[in-house]
Amino acid sequence: EGVTWGLLSRPCHVLVLLNPQSGTGHALQLFHSLVQPMLDEADVAFTLFVTERPNHARELVRAADLSQWDAVAVLAGDGLLYEVVNGLMERQDWQAAIKKPLCTLPGGSGNALAASINHYAGNTRAFKEELLTNCTYFLCKGLHAPMDLVSLSTASGKRLYSFLSFGWGFISDVDIASEKYRQLGNARFTVGTIQQLAGLKVYKGRLSYLPVETSSSVSSAPGSPSEQNSHHVPCSNGRPLHILPQPAPRPPHEGSWPEDSLLVPFDQPVPKHWTVVPEEEFISIFAIYQSHLGADFAMAPTAKLHDGAMHLFCLKAGVSRLGLLRLFLAMEKGTHLDLNCPHLHYVPVRAFRLEPFASTGLMTVDGEPLACEPVQGQVHDQLCRIISG
Template sequence: MSPSMRQVLIESRGVSTLLRFDETSFFIEPTELDGHKSSCCTEIFHSHKEVKCTEVPLRNVISAKFATGTRAIEVQYLVRKGKEMRLKLAMTHGAIKDEDSTHVKEWCEALLLAAYQGANPSKNLKVLVNPHGGPGKARAMYVNKVEPIFLAAGCTLDVTYTTHGGHALEIAREMKLGYDAIVILSGDGLIHEVLNGINQHQNREKAFRIPIVPIPTGSANGLSLNLLGLQDGLDVCAASLNVLKGQPLKTDLFSFTQGDRQRISFMSQTIGIMADIDIETEHLRWMGDTRFILGYLRAIIARKSCPIELSMKVVDQDKSRMMDALYARRGGASPGLSSPSSSLLSDDKKLDSSSSSDEEWTRFEKPILWMYAGQGPFVSQTLMQFPVSLADDGLIDISIQEITSRRNLLRAIDGAEEGRTYWTNSNRYFKASSYRARPLAPTGMLVVDGEQVPFEEFQVDVLQGLGTFLSPYPHFAPEFVVQDAHGKSRRTSV
């Protein structure tokens, strides 16, 4: 399309405005004024001095419509507002001036084609809203912010407000397979339910291909942070945009087995202090992410050890090598599995040779405070637990905190959101193809994806690439800034 065909002129309340777009942006350019405040662009123009060209990334354009009868054009898009620069739905509208209707209609179609890169804007969505999750604002967030974006794009919405624990699992188990995505307004717990419901679906393989998209209204929102990054990971409008514009990201899931019971885990399993914090601060969900910091401070005082028998099928434990693999993947390299090697094992690890079939298992012998295993850099906004995690490498990241002083544990708060504890000597970090654990204490907490499960022996195996989420990037979004052995900073980038 020629440059002249990429623009139209509209008029609203005496203001003539040129609308145009190129390969990357949509532009709103007032061309003349008569002293009136313009209504063509919500909260953009306020006085003669403030009138200027507004540039909107094409990705943020939601809709472009032309009404032939009124000869009016309307474009809806997302713009950043406020101190936190969160996205907000805005609109430009007005009557066309000299352009013919055919040209304007073609212009709207071309704008949408460029904004959605040829994909269909109107999606068939299954929406699950947990009105009780996190601070309890999911219903209001959906009605006031999320739904208007989906309706602007022309989506078909099948909405359910969950009423009880396990409700989302029941829905996912029985759902039809015609949806373009499953949208979840909650924290990470409801995602866990949906995945386990899909695992019980009669057409399990096809059901797992339906992308899941979180919209952050819980207290932790780890998956949303991992898909969208820190700036947008807690922004419900940015997450709604990801529903419309995101691309499938295949991710590993995990099989969590206790006896003959199996469940799907998508984010983490933890035992010890960190599991205690998750469950013991449950009554403080209204505080959001702050509840975890408060719980951690209390746990430091107690500094309770975690007696456990832990074995892993270790693939790597070289922190520098794992970091380099992260950089390579974000630079475009394909994922690949390493081969387990006994040369990777340090002196304080012993092979569990209790049976010939277990010769690949490595037993961790040192006393610990907690074990955290999973994928995705963030488990909450204040904790980057797995900074070198890759979405589909076929491995699970395992972080083991050896017993250390209260002073060191307190220091670990500083930079926890940036993954600095990755380099501390008392934090042992592994990539494994599977692991198993047996609690040795009579009672305690064992948490999977934020949900408490029986405090019993368990095993975790990787289900490579089984999960499908939508993401703006071909990898987890968060940036990991690290220091090498010489104290020099190294950075990953999107």
């Protein structure tokens, strides 16, 4: 697929959504002292909207007349951009709305997309004000590129759109448990990791996926209900989590959502050419679609904005605490795969299904919590657009 770059016209008008609570609580101050002077200089006009509560931004972009703005920027963490993406997808005119160029200006404690875009642009790693300056500079330049989104569907009928990650187990626990350390900014993840290492838990479930390699060699669409996969092991050491399959949720309007052509309903086994992981005990399952999970956390160094892949990491039970600590410390430089840890499995995938055997632990989507239940998802190539370097 070709990549179409775009450029914001000049002068242009940008909606800036700002979460005053994100990160260390200085986003508004940072806007006035750092962002605004650069936008003024570059002839970028803006409308500033300061959120008052969770979902405020989501409701705004769901209903607003988007034609007033050339781009929608978010000065916050990844959580607020996640609201924006989902708010846009809830619109009747989602097909046009989701093409509005988005922009991440890092002001939160989790700024994974900003760190990733900084990396894609070839910059050395940057933190805090320096990262914010780089990202504001990208907005001033106005170059935007397509970005893949992942659609996630749950057994109880939720449907979500995600630009960053899906996770379960250790890494998600760190993300959620470290919320209370948000005053520490970026360091919250390091503190959280060490804390979670003390009470390491095992999560049981079945993981299946469609590797990128397989998907490019299989020409026919999966379509028909598949027969039992040959690796498909009946669950022995866990009870399958029974949730009655719900009809696919309908969008609240006429236009249908992008079709999940790679997925079959939860009551059917995954298509035959998928891989079913034989092990069913995990420390963490984590799919990341960008290079960085944090400014100093290069989880998938080869990932790109539109590589058509989720980078799936599966950390199997049996890894020692020391082994795990080593892996996480190596992630700072992105060298964790070089350690050849036998418990860490990495594969780029187009789609996956995760069926937990019990509803233990939280799942996370782009760092935001999701109640634990069966989930499946697939990549939608170049569905949205993002200001990039």
